[in-house]
Amino acid sequence: MSVRLSGTPASPGVSIGPAFLLDVEEIRVMKKELGSDGEVEQELRRFHKALEETRNELELISEQVSDIIEGKQLIEVHILLLNDPSMISDVEHRIRGERVSAEYAVSRVLYDVLERFDSMKDPYLRNRSVDVRDVGRRVMANLLGTEREALKNIRNPVILVSRDLDPSQTAGLSRRQLLGIVTDLGGSTSHTAILARSMGIPAVVGLGDVAEYAVPGQTVIIDGIHGNVILDPEEDQLEYYSELKKRYNLAEAEIALNSENPAVTGDGVPVELSANIEFSQEADQVGRFGGRGVGLFRTEFIRLLAPEMEDDEEFHFRAYSHVLKTIAPDPVIIRTLDLGGDKFLDSIPTLERNPFLGWRAIRICLDRPEKFGVQLRALLRAARFGNERIMLPMITDQFQILRVRSMLEEIAGQLDRAGIRRGEIPPLGIMVETPAAVIALDHLLPHADFVSIGTNDLTQYTLAVDRGSPYVSNLFDPFHPAVVRQIEMAAGRCRESEKWIGICGQMASDPLAIPLLIGFGINELSVPITLIPDVKEMLKAIRMNEVRELAAESLMMESGEQIRSFILKYVESRYPEIILDEIHRDREDGGS
Ligand code: PEP
Ligand code: MG
Numbered sequence: 001m002s003v004r005l006s007g008t009p010a011s012p013g014v015s016i017g018p019a020f021l022l023d024v025e026e027i028r029v030m031k032k033e034l035g036s037d038g039e040v041e042q043e044l045r046r047f048h049k050a051l052e053e054t055r056n057e058l059e060l061i062s063e064q065v066s067d068i069i070e071g072k073q074l075i076e077v078h079i080l081l082l083n084d085p086s087m088i089s090d091v092e093h094r095i096r097g098e099r100v101s102a103e104y105a106v107s108r109v110l111y112d113v114l115e116r117f118d119s120m121k122d123p124y125l126r127n128r129s130v131d132v133r134d135v136g137r138r139v140m141a142n143l144l145g146t147e148r149e150a151l152k153n154i155r156n157p158v159i160l161v162s163r164d165l166d167p168s169q170t171a172g173l174s175r176r177q178l179l180g181i182v183t184d185l186g187g188s189t190s191h192t193a194i195l196a197r198s199m200g201i202p203a204v205v206g207l208g209d210v211a212e213y214a215v216p217g218q219t220v221i222i223d224g225i226h227g228n229v230i231l232d233p234e235e236d237q238l239e240y241y242s243e244l245k246k247r248y249n250l251a252e253a254e255i256a257l258n259s260e261n262p263a264v265t266g267d268g269v270p271v272e273l274s275a276n277i278e279f280s281q282e283a284d285q286v287g288r289f290g291g292r293g294v295g296l297f298r299t300e301f302i303r304l305l306a307p308e309m310e311d312d313e314e315f316h317f318r319a320y321s322h323v324l325k326t327i328a329p330d331p332v333i334i335r336t337l338d339l340g341g342d343k344f345l346d347s348i349p350t351l352e353r354n355p356f357l358g359w360r361a362i363r364i365c366l367d368r369p370e371k372f373g374v375q376l377r378a379l380l381r382a383a384r385f386g387n388e389r390i391m392l393p394m395i396t397d398q399f400q401i402l403r404v405r406s407m408l409e410e411i412a413g414q415l416d417r418a419g420i421r422r423g424e425i426p427p428l429g430i431m432v433e434t435p436a437a438v439i440a441l442d443h444l445l446p447h448a449d450f451v452s453i454g455t456n457d458l459t460q461y462t463l464a465v466d467r468g469s470p471y472v473s474n475l476f477d478p479f480h481p482a483v484v485r486q487i488e489m490a491a492g493r494c495r496e497s498e499k500w501i502g503i504c505g506q507m508a509s510d511p512l513a514i515p516l517l518i519g520f521g522i523n524e525l526s527v528p529i530t531l532i533p534d535v536k537e538m539l540k541a542i543r544m545n546e547v548r549e550l551a552a553e554s555l556m557m558e559s560g561e562q563i564r565s566f567i568l569k570y571v572e573s574r575y576p577e578i579i580l581d582e583i584h585r586d587r588e589d590g591g592s
Pocket of ligand 2: 454456
């Protein structure tokens with residue numbers, strides 16, 4: 001009987017194929033004592049040979065991912081760990097002193113190191129244990145002679161099912177052997193997700209218990225667009241997803257052809273359509289999907305991939321320069337670190353009961369000017385490589401913008417005095433994501449060069465509904481009149497002050513929201529890269545004079561559901577069937 005699971009869509013596309021279960025190997029092995037000195041010497045040689053093999057493997061992976069800045073960085077950290085002299089000498093001591101086999105010595109040293117990591121107070125260091133474990137498993141596999149990457153031997157491509165994947169495992173995978181990846185753990189910004197996306201392999205993560213249910217060889221369907229996975233599908237499910245796969249692949253092929261088409265409404269009004277990105281290498285895909293700029297670069301990735309790099313100006317600089325050069329001459333809106341709330345909560349030492357109302361985003365940045373200064377310096381230095389704009393998250397008060405502006409001026413002066421090249425101070429914009437910012441926008445606008453509405457947070461803060469809580473998710477409704485009216489208010493204020501306004505929350509790619517947002521006069525929609533072609537289709541289907549009226553009428557409606565049904569009636573005669581199917585399926589599933 002088929003099993004349907006839903007998780008987090010991590011890399012788009014549809015795949016159907018046989019399951020390959022990747023075991024999570026245990027590190028500890030049985031103790032084996034050695035007899036003669038000759039045996040001890042032989043174990044030492046085996047250990048060094050395994051180190052050498054592991055080094056070669058990692059270097060090979062590093063070459064394979066050389067165009068992915070963050071992936072390469074990660075493998076370099078692994079090579080550093082592998083070469084750590086104190087770990088190497090600990091293993092040698094154990095082999096010599098305790099006269100035990102190389103695998104036993106390695107397993108004991110790893111066990112001790114991991115225990116030390118797990119008990120560390122510093123959450124960044126504690127998180128590094130995943131890298132130590134990964135490197136350790138590689139050395140172990142080389143010692144035990146097991147072909148750790150049994151995947152290498154696979155002739156027919158498979159769907160990889162695993163509890164979790166180590167970063168370097170994912171980096172070493174090849175597109176020819178893999179139809180897709182599904183894992184129990186991980187989120188859309190986990191390493192697996194990033195690398196799957198960059199390889200163009202569909203992936204769904206955070207499934208909870210897929211590794212438990214899956215049977216080797218059984219047929220698996222992955223729907224990386226919506227985050228669904230079906231094990232042992234029924235005939236009708238196979239039919240439906242084969243069709244979806246065909247349509248997706250056709251759409252993919254058309255993407256290349258249509259990417260040059262401009263984003264315009266049916267009556268020829270141009271709309272700026274840009275991409276939300278989370279990792280610098282994603283910038284390479286924006287043009288391919290027909291985007292014309294980056295409307296939101298969430299720089300939190302630094303905390304995810306390399307927390308220890310947060311203070312490394314060069315790391316920031318390289319990432320920003322890459323995106324700016326790739327997207328130039330189109331604009332790139334780089335948002336300063338938005339930590340706190342639900343993002344990297346573990347790494348923010350806080351006892352707050354309501355982290356979303358606490359030390360978050362711009363508040364953290366302004367309280368840690370040295371760390372924030374590193375990001376601002378890198379932004380100023382990178383600005384000369386493209387069309388950069390800086391955006392501040394969660395602004396509620398004008399002093400926050402003024403403080404950042406004066407920091408930027410001060411840092412620009414320091415760079416000039418030190419003879420370090422930089423660009424002009426870029427336009428400084430704000431995210432409008434609280435009712436405070438909307439209601440007092442007239443006091444913020446004189447200090448901000450542009451605005452982008454973060455509808456995810458605006459909905460959460462307006463309706464007092466935690467955006468991550470499953471208990472109140474039925475109340476999280478961006479179409480609620482209180483949210484919709486605020487979007488209209490913000491757009492109106494910006495129009496009066498002749499300030500540019502975009503939307504970068506999830507609402508910007510919602511088929512039902514698009515007529516509304518365009519009707520309110522929003523200048524730009526910033527959406528996940530893979531949705532750009534769909535949004536272009538939706539824009540083509542609507543008319544400016546009609547959606548203006550529609551938006552005005554929606555302000556009179558009494559509930560989110562009324563607004564949605566009202567817009568649905570309008571788009572039903574206009575949107576392509578594939579998009580209408582999606583809207584209907586979402587409504588059946590109870591989604592908004
Ligand atoms: C938002 O709040 O809508 C937004 C775009 O920011 P994030 O989702 O990163 O909080
Ligand atoms: Mg936000």
